[in-house]
Amino acid sequence: MTISNRKDKMTMGRLPTDLRKLAGVMFLVLCSFSWLTSTALASIPDDSLSAEDGKCLKCHSFERLSTTLGDGEKLSLHVPGEVFAKSVHNWIGCASCHRDINLNTHSLSKNKKTYANKRERSIALAKICYECHEDKSHQYEGSIHASLVESGNFAAPVCTDCHGSHTVKPKAAYETLTGGPCKNCHANIFDVYLKSMHGQARSKLGHIEAPVCSDCHRAHDVNAASVEDRLKEACLGCHEGAKGAHKKWLPNAGLHLQAVSCAACHAPAARRRVDLMLFDSVAQRPISENEVSPRLGNLPGPRESSKDGLDAKELWNLVRGINRDGTAAEVTLRGRMEVVTGEQAHQLAWKEKALRNCESCHSDGAEPFQNVTVSLIRADGKRVSYDAEKEVLSSALSMNSVGGFYALGGTRVKLLDILLLLAVAGGASVPIVHLAMRKLLRKGK
Amino acid sequence: MKKIYIHPLPIRIWHWINASSVIALILTGLQIRYVGLVNVMSLQLTVTVHNWIGFLLIGNFFIWLSFYLFSDKIRIYHPELNPKKYYRDSIRQARYYGWGIFRGAPNPHHMTPYNKFNPLQRVSYQIIMLLVIPLQIITGILLWDVERFSGIVTLLGGVRVVDTVHVLILIFFAFFLFIHVYLATLGHTATAHIKAMFTGYEEIEDEKSMDANKDKRHDEDKDKQQIRMHITRPPSPLQIH
Numbered sequence: 001m002t003i004s005n006r007k008d009k010m011t012m013g014r015l016p017t018d019l020r021k022l023a024g025v026m027f028l029v030l031c032s033f034s035w036l037t038s039t040a041l042a043s044i045p046d047d048s049l050s051a052e053d054g055k056c057l058k059c060h061s062f063e064r065l066s067t068t069l070g071d072g073e074k075l076s077l078h079v080p081g082e083v084f085a086k087s088v089h090n091w092i093g094c095a096s097c098h099r100d101i102n103l104n105t106h107s108l109s110k111n112k113k114t115y116a117n118k119r120e121r122s123i124a125l126a127k128i129c130y131e132c133h134e135d136k137s138h139q140y141e142g143s144i145h146a147s148l149v150e151s152g153n154f155a156a157p158v159c160t161d162c163h164g165s166h167t168v169k170p171k172a173a174y175e176t177l178t179g180g181p182c183k184n185c186h187a188n189i190f191d192v193y194l195k196s197m198h199g200q201a202r203s204k205l206g207h208i209e210a211p212v213c214s215d216c217h218r219a220h221d222v223n224a225a226s227v228e229d230r231l232k233e234a235c236l237g238c239h240e241g242a243k244g245a246h247k248k249w250l251p252n253a254g255l256h257l258q259a260v261s262c263a264a265c266h267a268p269a270a271r272r273r274v275d276l277m278l279f280d281s282v283a284q285r286p287i288s289e290n291e292v293s294p295r296l297g298n299l300p301g302p303r304e305s306s307k308d309g310l311d312a313k314e315l316w317n318l319v320r321g322i323n324r325d326g327t328a329a330e331v332t333l334r335g336r337m338e339v340v341t342g343e344q345a346h347q348l349a350w351k352e353k354a355l356r357n358c359e360s361c362h363s364d365g366a367e368p369f370q371n372v373t374v375s376l377i378r379a380d381g382k383r384v385s386y387d388a389e390k391e392v393l394s395s396a397l398s399m400n401s402v403g404g405f406y407a408l409g410g411t412r413v414k415l416l417d418i419l420l421l422l423a424v425a426g427g428a429s430v431p432i433v434h435l436a437m438r439k440l441l442r443k444g445k
Numbered sequence: 446m447k448k449i450y451i452h453p454l455p456i457r458i459w460h461w462i463n464a465s466s467v468i469a470l471i472l473t474g475l476q477i478r479y480v481g482l483v484n485v486m487s488l489q490l491t492v493t494v495h496n497w498i499g500f501l502l503i504g505n506f507f508i509w510l511s512f513y514l515f516s517d518k519i520r521i522y523h524p525e526l527n528p529k530k531y532y533r534d535s536i537r538q539a540r541y542y543g544w545g546i547f548r549g550a551p552n553p554h555h556m557t558p559y560n561k562f563n564p565l566q567r568v569s570y571q572i573i574m575l576l577v578i579p580l581q582i583i584t585g586i587l588l589w590d591v592e593r594f595s596g597i598v599t600l601l602g603g604v605r606v607v608d609t610v611h612v613l614i615l616i617f618f619a620f621f622l623f624i625h626v627y628l629a630t631l632g633h634t635a636t637a638h639i640k641a642m643f644t645g646y647e648e649i650e651d652e653k654s655m656d657a658n659k660d661k662r663h664d665e666d667k668d669k670q671q672i673r674m675h676i677t678r679p680p681s682p683l684q685i686h
Contacts, residue, residue: 249489251489251492251493251496252589252590252591252592253592254590254591254592254593255591255592255595255604258592281599332603358480358487358488358489359480359481359487359488362480362481362488363480363481363488364479364480364481364482365481366481398605399602399605399606399609400602402603402605403602403603403604403605403606404599404603404604404605405603405604405605406603406604406605406608408477408478408480408488408608409477409478409479409480409481409488411605412478412479413605413609413612416609416612416613416616419613419616420612420615420616420619423616423617423619423620424619424620424623426620427619427620427621427622427623427624428623430623430624430627431623431624431626431627434542434627435627437547438546438547441547441548442547442548442549
C-alpha cells in the first residue's frame, strides 16, 4: 500500500474524487517548491557551482582558450572555476552577467561579440555591474576615477580593475593593510601611508579603527582629496574633538582649519605651498576649466611646463577678466595652505610632532609662502595648477584678487611697510624741524 | 597766571588709559606684523595681549563717548556754530603753528572749560574719535574672530582688505603720536599741558597779564605802524618850507 493510498483511507475517505485529485496536485507542487528553495539557499554559502556554470567551465576552464581583439591583442577566456566558486558571485552564475551570450548560437567561430581592445571590453562589461549595484554605480559616476575613464585615461579603474572579474571578494577583504586594490596604481603613496601614524597605528599597534585608504578617500566616490573640503571632513569625522582642541590654543582656530590643510601642520616633514584656487564665492564651489577656458589662453601654461609664474598684475587681470566676461559666478581666489604633493600629504606624524609653532608660517619669508600656485578644476575633476610668483601674496595689486587669503607676518603687503616707514620718518621729523625753526628764528630775532 | 579746571576726572582717566592702550597696541601690532624681524614676544602671546588690550580700549572708548553724550561738556567740540568764524580761526591757528610761533606770537586760542580745543584740535579729535578709532575697533573685532564674522569680512572684500585698513590706521597713529606729543609740549612750559592732563588744571595767563600783553602787543603794533607811516608818508609842504 502506497502512502497516498494510506492517507486516502485515513483522512480523505469521504471527499469527492475531483477534490481529492486537486489536493494531490497541490501537495506535489508544494513539495517541489520547498525542494527548489532549499537547494537554492543551500548553494549561497556553498563553494560549488551550478550545473549550468559547469557547462560553461567545460570550455572556459582551458587555460589556452582565448580570442583576438580588434587591436590584435589576445584576450584569455580562461575562467578558473575554483576561484569563481569562492567569489561572492558564485551563486548568481555565469549567465547572470554574460546574458548577451546565447547558448544555442554561442560557438567558437560565429556570433562572438568583438571589442576593439581590453579597455573597451572592461568599460562595456562594467555596465552590467551597475544593474545590481545601482547605488555604488551612482557614487562611482561622480568620482575622479569615472571622470578619468571618460576623458580616455587608460589607467583609471572601472569596477573590474579593483574588484576583479571572476574573483569578487567580500567587502571585508578590501579593508586590509595589503593596500589592494589602491596600491596597484598608488604604490608610492601607500608605502608612505604605511610609515605614517595611521599606518603604524593599524599595523603595529593593532588599532583597527585607524583608517585605510577608503576610510578617508571613500571606496567608490573617490575624489581628488584637495578639491573640496571632503578630506578635512574625513579627518574631523574621526577626530571629533579636533576643532575644540585647536580652539583651546590656536587664535582664529576656525579660520586656520579653513585655510590650512590638516597635513600642512600634521605632516611636519612635508614642504608646503599656498594654492590659490579659482572659486565661485556665490555658489561656494571651485571653478572648472571649461567655464573660464577663453581666459586661460593668457596663462603661461600648466605648472609642469611653466617657467615664469603668474605675476600679481596677470592674476588681477585674470580674475577681473573672468568676472567681466559675464559668467554667473563671482570668481575669487580661495587661498589654502597645502603640502606640495599627494605623497607628502600622507606623511602624517603623531600629534606630538605636529607643527605648533606659529612662526613656522607667520614670519617674514616663511617657507610656505615661497611656493604659490593658482589652480582650477579640469573637466575630468582633477586639479590643474599654474605657477605663480611668490610676490602675488605681498603685492598691493592682489588686494582684490587674493583678498580672501592673508597670513599675518608671512604675506605682508610691502607697500604698507613703505608707508609705515614714511609715517614714522615724517612723524619724527615734524617736531625736529619745527623745534629747530623755533630756536633758529627766535635767535635770529 | 591762574589755574582753570579744564580736564574732568573721567576724561583724564580715559586719556591715560587710551594713551597707554594705543601705545601698547601699536607696539604689539608691530610685533605681530613684523614677527621674524622683531622677536620680543612670541606671536601667540602677542596676539592674546593685543586682543585683550584692544577690548580694554573699546571699553574705554565708551567711557569717553558716555561722558560727552551725557554731560554738557560736549560743547567743547562745538563752542560756536559759526562756520565762517570757525574757518577764520582755523586759518589763524594754522598760521600760528606755521609761522607766528617762530616769531614769539601768542597762541590765538584761549582755553576755557567750555572752549578747550583750538579749531584744529576740534576737527582732528572729532575725526579721530568718531571715525578713525571706531573704524579701528570694527576692523580689530573682525580680525579677532574672522570665522565668526566671515560674512561681513567677505562683504568688505576679504581678510586682506580688512587687515590693510587696520594697518593703515596703525600707520596713521604712528604718525599722529609724534605730532600729538610734540604739540603737548607747546604750553607755557614744555610740561605744562602734560601736567594738566594729570591734575586737571591748566595754567592760563590771567586777564591782567593777558591785557598787559595785549597792550604791549598793541603798542608794538602802533609803533610799527607809525614807523611804516613815517617812511611812506610824503613830507608836508610846511616841512619843505
